[in-house]
Amino acid sequence: MARILGSITTSHVPAIGGAIARNRQQDPYWKPFFDGFAPVHRWLDETRPDTVVVFYNDHGLNFFLDTMPMFAVGAAVGYRNADEGWGIPEVPPFEGDPAFSWHLIEHLVARDFDITSCQAMTVDHAFTLPMALLWPSQRWPVRVVPVCVNTVQAPLPSAARCLALGRAVGEAIRNWPDDRRVLVLGTGGLSHQLDGERAGFINKPFDLAFMDSLAANPQWATRYGTRELVELAGTQGVELLMWLAARGALGDRAVELHRNYHIPVSNTAAGLMLLEPAA
Numbered sequence: 001m002a003r004i005l006g007s008i009t010t011s012h013v014p015a016i017g018g019a020i021a022r023n024r025q026q027d028p029y030w031k032p033f034f035d036g037f038a039p040v041h042r043w044l045d046e047t048r049p050d051t052v053v054v055f056y057n058d059h060g061l062n063f064f065l066d067t068m069p070m071f072a073v074g075a076a077v078g079y080r081n082a083d084e085g086w087g088i089p090e091v092p093p094f095e096g097d098p099a100f101s102w103h104l105i106e107h108l109v110a111r112d113f114d115i116t117s118c119q120a121m122t123v124d125h126a127f128t129l130p131m132a133l134l135w136p137s138q139r140w141p142v143r144v145v146p147v148c149v150n151t152v153q154a155p156l157p158s159a160a161r162c163l164a165l166g167r168a169v170g171e172a173i174r175n176w177p178d179d180r181r182v183l184v185l186g187t188g189g190l191s192h193q194l195d196g197e198r199a200g201f202i203n204k205p206f207d208l209a210f211m212d213s214l215a216a217n218p219q220w221a222t223r224y225g226t227r228e229l230v231e232l233a234g235t236q237g238v239e240l241l242m243w244l245a246a247r248g249a250l251g252d253r254a255v256e257l258h259r260n261y262h263i264p265v266s267n268t269a270a271g272l273m274l275l276e277p278a279a
């Protein structure tokens with residue numbers, strides 16, 4: 001059976017792509033953010049995943065407001081990035097894992113998740129930049145399965161639903177009759193608001209409480225409705241739903257191996273966590 005190695009959850013601010021392109025990782029502004037990934041790189045060297053399931057939210061590259069699936073799973077042979085207008089270089093294409101994608105889609109539908117299956121899909125900064133943070137060479141040593149969650153067009157899925165989606169993804173990984181070593185990646189957050197009267201809003205106490213809850217008590221965030229999450233974390237901070245989905249895949253018990261939290265990167269509180277399923 002396939003094995004879940006762990007989950008990595010990280011912010012995906014587009015400016016990260018600019019910093020990578022200009023080699024600014026050791027600038028005082030960027031160092032506290034990029035240095036947070038050193039333990040993650042060591043862990044990836046040890047655990048060597050074959051496939052990555054990526055929970056992320058598309059921001060208008062593949063899906064726009066006219067047609068917005070709540071949950072979409074990639075089932076393509078490969079995925080490419082395209083220019084989104086941030087001025088960041090496009091990254092090399094990603095190899096898909098269609099056999100695993102279809103197993104995942106079958107399992108999710110059997111578990112009553114009415115997901116959209118995508119045999120063609122472009123992936124935006126929310127997918128590509130976390131991958132580039134994990135594998136800075138951008139010679140991807142893994143196959144990928146994108147799982148896109150709507151955080152763009154109201155109404156959004158609830159925290160409880162995203163956690164349940166992650167749990168079902170975890171079941172699908174564990175019952176896949178294959179020896180794949182699977183990493184779960186969740187991208188977005190933490191607190192940030194890019195627009196409106198509260199542009200620049202960051203909520204450190206809430207972010208830290210959320211991070212503290214994730215390993216032992218991921219249900220904690222499900223006490224909040226979407227509007228409350230927007231109030232607490234900012235309009236775009238609701239991307240923390242991706243963290244809940246990734247955590248859900250680990251099963252009931254998980255342990256925290258590493259975290260980093262740095263304010264700000266662009267307008268965002270940048271968070272990073274590495275969790276493993278408890279033995």
Ligand code: DHB
Nearest residue numbers: 012013014265266267268
């Ligand atoms: C920023 C953060 C995001 O999550 C995003 O998708 C775009 C921009 C930012 O802080 O600049």
Ligand code: FE
Nearest residue numbers: 126188236239
């Ligand atoms: Fe975002």
